[in-house]
Amino acid sequence: MALKDSIAWYHFSAPKNFYPLAGKVIPWFWGLTIALLLVGLYLSFFVAPTDYKQGESYRIIYIHVPAAWMSMLIYLVMAIYAIIGLAWKVRLADMMASALAPTGAMFTFLALWTGAFWGKPTWGTYWVWDARLTSELILLFLYIGFISLQSAIDDPRRAAKASGLLAIVGVINLPIIYFSVQWWNTLHQGASVSPTMAPKMATIMLTTMLIMTFAFWMYTIVIVLMRVRRIILERERQTSWVMELFGAEASGEKDEKGERK
Amino acid sequence: MLEIRDLECVRGDHRLFTGLKFSLQGGELLYLRGSNGSGKTSLLRTVCGLLEPAEGEVLWKGRNVRSQRDEFNAELTYLGHLNGVKGELTAFENLRLGGALSGLAVSEDDIYQALERIGLGGREDLPAQVLSQGQKRRVALARLLLSQASLWVLDEPFTALDVGAVDLLAKLIEAHLQKGGMAMFTTHQAVDIRAGAVREMNLDARNS
Amino acid sequence: MSDGVLTSGRQRGLFAAWRAMLVRDLTLAMRRRADVLTSLFFFVIVVSLFPLGVSPEMAVLRGIAPGVIWVAALLATMLSLGRMFADDHQDGSLEQTLLLPHPLSMLVLGKVLAHWLVSGLPLVLLSPLLGMQLGLEGEAIGLLMVTLLLGTPVLSLIGATGAALTLGVRGGGVLVSLLVLPLYIPVLIFGTGAVDAGISGMDYEGHLSLLGAFLVMALLTTPLATAAALRISVE
Numbered sequence: 195m196a197l198k199d200s201i202a203w204y205h206f207s208a209p210k211n212f213y214p215l216a217g218k219v220i221p222w223f224w225g226l227t228i229a230l231l232l233v234g235l236y237l238s239f240f241v242a243p244t245d246y247k248q249g250e251s252y253r254i255i256y257i258h259v260p261a262a263w264m265s266m267l268i269y270l271v272m273a274i275y276a277i278i279g280l281a282w283k284v285r286l287a288d289m290m291a292s293a294l295a296p297t298g299a300m301f302t303f304l305a306l307w308t309g310a311f312w313g314k315p316t317w318g319t320y321w322v323w324d325a326r327l328t329s330e331l332i333l334l335f336l337y338i339g340f341i342s343l344q345s346a347i348d349d350p351r352r353a354a355k356a357s358g359l360l361a362i363v364g365v366i367n368l369p370i371i372y373f374s375v376q377w378w379n380t381l382h383q384g385a386s387v388s389p390t391m392a393p394k395m396a397t398i399m400l401t402t403m404l405i406m407t408f409a410f411w412m413y414t415i416v417i418v419l420m421r422v423r424r425i426i427l428e429r430e431r432q433t434s435w436v437m438e439l440f441g442a443e444a445s446g447e448k449d450e451k452g453e454r455k
Numbered sequence: 456m457l458e459i460r461d462l463e464c465v466r467g468d469h470r471l472f473t474g475l476k477f478s479l480q481g482g483e484l485l486y487l488r489g490s491n492g493s494g495k496t497s498l499l500r501t502v503c504g505l506l507e508p509a510e511g512e513v514l515w516k517g518r519n520v521r522s523q524r525d526e527f528n529a530e531l532t533y534l535g536h537l538n539g540v541k542g543e544l545t546a547f548e549n550l551r552l553g554g555a556l557s558g559l560a561v562s563e564d565d566i567y568q569a570l571e572r573i574g575l576g577g578r579e580d581l582p583a584q585v586l587s588q589g590q591k592r593r594v595a596l597a598r599l600l601l602s603q604a605s606l607w608v609l610d611e612p613f614t615a616l617d618v619g620a621v622d623l624l625a626k627l628i629e630a631h632l633q634k635g636g637m638a639m640f641t642t643h644q645a646v647d648i649r650a651g652a653v654r655e656m657n658l659d660a661r662n663s
Numbered sequence: 664m665s666d667g668v669l670t671s672g673r674q675r676g677l678f679a680a681w682r683a684m685l686v687r688d689l690t691l692a693m694r695r696r697a698d699v700l701t702s703l704f705f706f707v708i709v710v711s712l713f714p715l716g717v718s719p720e721m722a723v724l725r726g727i728a729p730g731v732i733w734v735a736a737l738l739a740t741m742l743s744l745g746r747m748f749a750d751d752h753q754d755g756s757l758e759q760t761l762l763l764p765h766p767l768s769m770l771v772l773g774k775v776l777a778h779w780l781v782s783g784l785p786l787v788l789l790s791p792l793l794g795m796q797l798g799l800e801g802e803a804i805g806l807l808m809v810t811l812l813l814g815t816p817v818l819s820l821i822g823a824t825g826a827a828l829t830l831g832v833r834g835g836g837v838l839v840s841l842l843v844l845p846l847y848i849p850v851l852i853f854g855t856g857a858v859d860a861g862i863s864g865m866d867y868e869g870h871l872s873l874l875g876a877f878l879v880m881a882l883l884t885t886p887l888a889t890a891a892a893l894r895i896s897v898e
Contacts, residue, residue, distance in 0.1 A: 335845040342841055346832045349467055355895045356828050360842060363824060363888050367846050370877075374849035381856060432468050503762060505897050529764035537755025541687070543694040555683035556763055556770075558676030582694075 207286050209426040210435045216419040223416040230409035237402040251315040258308035260407040261301045262326070264414065265333055268298035272340075273365035276358035286422075288354035289429070291361060292344055293421040297414050299337035305330050325379035329372050336364045350429050456480055456516060457502070457606060457637060463510035464497045471497050472658055473510065481605070481635040482651045484628065488641070489658030495641040496536070498658070499610050502639065503533045515606075529558070532604040534612055538595040542584030546575055546594045549583060554601055561601050569600040574620060589615045596620075599627055607631060609640035621646065677765045681773045684760075688777030691750075698746060699781050706739035706786055710793045721798035728797035729807060729858035735793075736786050736811060737847050740818040741840050743782035744826040747774060748893065752830045758897055767893065768886035775816075775823050775886070783815035799862075806861040810854040813874040817850050820881040827892035850877060 206212050238256035245252040272294045279287035309327055310320040321327070340357050347353035430436050456479060463473040471494030479485055487495050500506040502513055504520050504527065513520045520527040540549050547566055554561040570579050573593045575586075583591055592615045599607065607628070613621050625646055628638055632651030692699055713731045714724060751757040760770060790811050794804040825843035829835035857870035 332845050332848060335841070339838075339842040339845065342838055343828060343832070346829075346834060346838055348833075349898075351465075352895060352898050355898075356832075356892065359888060359892055359895065360828055363846070366884070367849075370849050371845070374852045378852045378856065381859075429468065432470070505758060505761060507898065525764045525766065528762050531762060533758070533762050535755055535758055537753075537758065539755035539759040541691065541754065541756060543691050544687070548690070552683045552687045553759070556680045556687075556760070558680055558764060 207284050209286055209289070209430055210433070212286055213423055213426050216423050220416055220419050223412050223419070227409060227412040227416055230405055230412060234402060234406040234409045237398070237405060242399050242402050243396060249315075251312065254308050254312045256402055256406050258305055258312055259403055260410050261308065262305040262330060263407055264410045265298055265302040265305055265330065268294050268301065268414065269333065269336065269361075269368065270365060272298060273361045276361040279354065280358050280362070285354075285429075286426075288358060289422050289425045290418065291358055292354065293418045293425055294414075295337060295340050295344070295357075296421070297417050299334065299341060301410065301414075302330060302334040302337055306334065323379070325376045328379070329375050332371055332375070333368070336368070340364070458514040458517075459502065459511070460514065461511035462498070462501060462508050462513070464494055464501055464506070465509040466494075466497060470509075475511070477654075477656060479606075479637045479639065481637060482632050483637055484632055484648060484651050484653045485639040486642075486648075486653055486655045487639060487658065488655060493658040495658060496610055499533075499608050499639060499641065500535070503531060503608055504528075505533075530605045531608065532599060532602040532606070533608045533610075534595055534599070535610045538591050540583045540591050540594045543582055545580045545582055546570055546586070546597075547579040549594055550597055550601065553598060557602075559601060559603060565601060566597075569597045570594075572600060573597045573623065589617060589620070592616060593620060596624060596627075599624075599631075605636050607636065607638040607640075609638065611642060612640055613642050613644050613646060677769060680763060680765050681769060684770050684773035685777050688774055689780065692746075692777065692781040699743075699785075702739045702743040702782060703785050703789065705742055706735050706789065707793065709735040709738060710796070713797070725798040725862070728794060728799050729803075729810075729855040729862075731797065732790055732793055732807060733810075733814075733851055733854045736790075736815060737818065737844065737851060739786060740782060740815065740822055741843065743778070744822045744839055744843070745836055746782075747778050747823055747826045748830055748896075749826075749835075752896065757830075757893065761894060761897060767890035771823060771886045771889045771893070772882075775819050775889075778823070779816050779819040783819050786815055787811040799858075803858055803862050806867065807858050809871065810857045810874060813871065813878055814850045814854045817874075817877050817881045818847060820885040821846050823889045824885050824892055827889045827896060830893070830896035850874065853877070 206215055234256070238253055242253065242256070244250055272291045275287045275291040275294065278284050279291060306327065309330070313322060314320050340360055343360055344353045344357040347356055427436060458478040459476060461473075462475040464471045464475075475498070477485065487498065489495050497506060501508050504513070504524060515523065515527045515530075539553075540546075544552070547570065550566045550569065551561075551563070554566070567579060570576060573596055575590060575593055575597070578586065578590065583594055586594070596612065596616075609628075612624055616624065621644070625648055628640075628648055629650035631638060632648075638651075710731055713727065717723060717727065748757060751760065761767060763770065787808055790807055791804045794807050799807065822839075822843050825839045825846075828842060829839045832838060853870045853873050857867040857874070860867040860870060
């Protein structure tokens with residue numbers, strides 16, 4: 195069984211085999227995303243109780259908190275893919291890392307944006323230098339650094355290696371940065387935007403938050419699979435299987451380049 | 456000694472060569488030919504370990520060079536397109552620090568002699584940036600005179616050299632081969648090397 | 664020749680190479696003094712802008728002094744990072760360095776030390792002057808120097824990784840700040856935190872130990888990352 199599993203992993207780690215697999219599962223993940231999102235949003239807006247202190251505006255945390263969770267999770271997953279890509283030279287892992295970055299940055303931005311909108315009615319200001327918001331901002335900088343480095347290098351292999359190394363350096367530093375920011379925040383006794391919810395979070399609130407998180411998670415998978423399919427085509431465009439896939443379209447190019455075999 | 460197995464090299468999304476095999480023994484010279492862009496430089500850089508092969512491996516004394524970098528580097532001298540000469544340092548300083556970096560026991564006399572032989576006598580103490588292109592190349596070549604490496608990998612070593620220097624370099628390579636050394640080089644000039652076993656490989660022929 | 668002799672011979676070789684690397688980079692820096700001085704003057708000018716931009720009130724300046732000097736030090740370090748590998752990359756010395764028979768991370772450490780001696784240490788030595796300009800006094804100035812002494816090597820070490828990653832990359836000079844500045848945040852926080860604590864009479868030893876810990880960690884990990892990045896850069 196274990197052997198069979200490992201063969202399957204090996205098989206699908208080749209971009210050529212992963213491409214059709216990804217294409218097959220994408221519709222299913224779309225379905226899951228939409229279903230979870232509908233349920234989650236319905237619960238957030240109509241079922242979850244109104245907060246006794248913050249009124250209706252608190253409901254934005256059902257987007258804010260899952261987005262913040264996802265932003266951190268995605269960076270971690272990205273770094274794991276980068277390690278796999280660098281250590282075992284799995285090209286698909288490199289591609290996954292680069293496909294994850296824009297979505298991670300998007301969730302980080304979403305977390306900051308919803309945080310600001312939540313802060314305005316609650317604390318009367320869009321931005322406070324709270325430990326969590328500040329860390330989230332720094333995380334956004336790390337994502338932007340990763341994406342910029344990748345797009346600044348023309349050779350895709352070099353770009354993947356360099357940005358992968360950066361992701362690993364970043365993931366090692368992240369806990370140190372979080373800890374430092376936490377410390378800095380308590381030192382300056384700055385405002386805290388931690389959700390001032392009733393000590394015991396109602397089960398329905400927690401459930402809603404988890405469902406929203408799963409919805410975001412499925413959405414991430416869909417988008418990343420779509421993006422990685424595009425990256426595969428881009429990077430493998432000179433290989434025979436991509437040419438066969440596009441048959442007539444690619445045949446002109448094939449003659450021009452000549453099959454270098 | 457040096458063995459290349461099923462080497463494949465990819466630059467960008469272009470496959471330069473694949474399934475490349477050869478080996479080199481003491482006293483042998485590999486003369487690498489091919490048109491521009493056929494992958495000569497990439498092959499030399501892959502042999503040195505600067506480029507990672509897409510497939511295949513480079514073995515030195517039966518072991519992959521990537522698993523014994525320090526040992527392999529100690530026996531390797533590489534001369535690339537770039538001279539690796541610091542413009543702000545004099546020719547003498549360049550060689551002295553270069554020697555110390557590679558862990559060679561070279562005396563000041565050795566360095567002066569090498570510079571004299573390569574035709575830079577009297578210019579030892581000028582900053583390298585005031586030297587001409589050909590003279591800078593000679594500073595880089597003077598490293599070969601001091602080197603104790605058994606494998607010389609030379610990428611277009613004859614460019615920017617005058618006739619005298621081309622002759623001198625050819626003699627150096629011959630002497631190196633006679634001592635049982637190995638060399639690989641590329642060149643667009645016709646150069647006559649009359650020692651050792653000269654082998655040729657044409658990258659164009661392989662790809663067509 | 665036994666293995667032991669061989670190993671010690673190689674260690675001697677490594678030490679000689681390490682020293683040669685240091686000597687080479689210091690000599691180069693001395694022959695390009697203008698470059699070194701530019702980033703130092705930059706440091707002084709940035710700090711001098713704050714009284715003009717914020718307020719000449721000493722009480723106000725004293726409050727922001729540690730932060731201002733530390734941020735200026737980060738920026739000045741950023742400016743000098745380009746020098747660390749870019750010239751070597753351009754003239755081919757970097758390739759030759761990669762082909763030396765010594766562990767690359769060790770050689771990187773030599774280069775970083777040279778960088779710190781010409782770009783970091785002068786910042787430490789200049790800081791009392793700037794501290795006085797901003798109204799800091801005796802003990803606080805001493806503390807500022809100690810934090811910079813512990814922190815600026817970390818800036819050089821982390822900066823080396825960023826500089827190596829952006830070698831030969833379009834817009835590398837600006838990009839390196841994007842990559843490296845977020846990673847400088849912990850040093851900034853505890854560097855200024857220590858001085859602030861000292862000024863307000865609180866205990867600052869914890870801050871200093873953490874800065875020391877950052878230095879040790881950076882010494883152990885960044886040379887490996889930098890070496891890996893350098894190998895990627897010549898591909």
